[in-house]
Amino acid sequence: MKQRRVGATGLMVSDIGLGTMTWGRDTDEHDAGEQLEVFLDAGGTLVDTAASYGDGAAESVIGALLAGEVDREDLVLVTKAGVRTRRTPDGGGVVDASRGSLLDTLDASLERLGTDHVDLWLVQSPDAATPLTETLSALDQAVRSGRTRYVGLSNYPAWTTARAATLLAAPAGPGLAAVEVEYSLLQRGIERELLPAAEALGAGVLAWSPLGRGVLTGKYRATVPASSRAASPHLRGFVDPYLNERAGGVVEAVATAASGLGRTALEVALAWVRDAPGISSAITGARTAGQLRGVLAASDLALPAPIRAVLxxxxxxxxxxxxxx
Known part of the structure; x- marks a missing residue:
């Protein structure tokens, strides 16, 4: 696995990142430990999580692993704040990027992770009810207090990202290190404005769901497997948007390319995102260590130019x- 610089910063991350959205819920501590061992052995460093993943359970699992045999220095820890769980029967998420909520969430994240700092801290979602300047003041304070080394935004539109970068670039400001956004062969919307903006601003791009929420693996070509995310009560809505005719055509194109290369559709889809211009790391998760090995098999795949052009x-x-x- 290669190490890449995040934008114009000095932060280095592995070009494939390990996502932990299912940790503590669908993936227990034992399976998570196996995944992390496989990931580190393959040269991976970037571990991506969020306070909202399992309502803190994912961070707690990472903290337990760090308290064991995993060396904190081997990881580039990325976590996110700004989406908290409602204390209601439906347990839905509430976007809250106010200064108090963000800093309280960061403190709770550090306690669960068992560390005094994270390497990159992101605001997970835009909050229309909170002034952007207030949100950014929390990022500035987090860097000044040493609770994070770098800061950024996740899922923000290009114009807000550009404004945030300008404000964070003020004298002695922390700067905008990175943006984390969805990017895959099924979702290329960031190419319209966000990717060019990030390049101009010197912000690295972390791509989440490079496998099109699992659809680009081809697992849904014939049916919905019982063990898949699309069959899961709490993840079905996450996958449904890409179970349509247009996505099906893209999946077939990826499968055809994979067949011609003697590789899997997963490897082709991941390699396409990982090596797209401006991408620092492609973040993907797995339920088991075996699945993760299949993901990491893409590490040595460089797509031939004609196949990339067709895709x-x-x-x-x-x-x-x-x-x-």
């Missing part, structure tokens, strides 16, 4: 005014 063409996002004028 680019059949999945290109629609551009118009004002992106093209």
């Amino acid at each position: 680019d063409e059949v999945t290109a996002p629609e551009l118009g005014y004002p992106e093209r004028f």
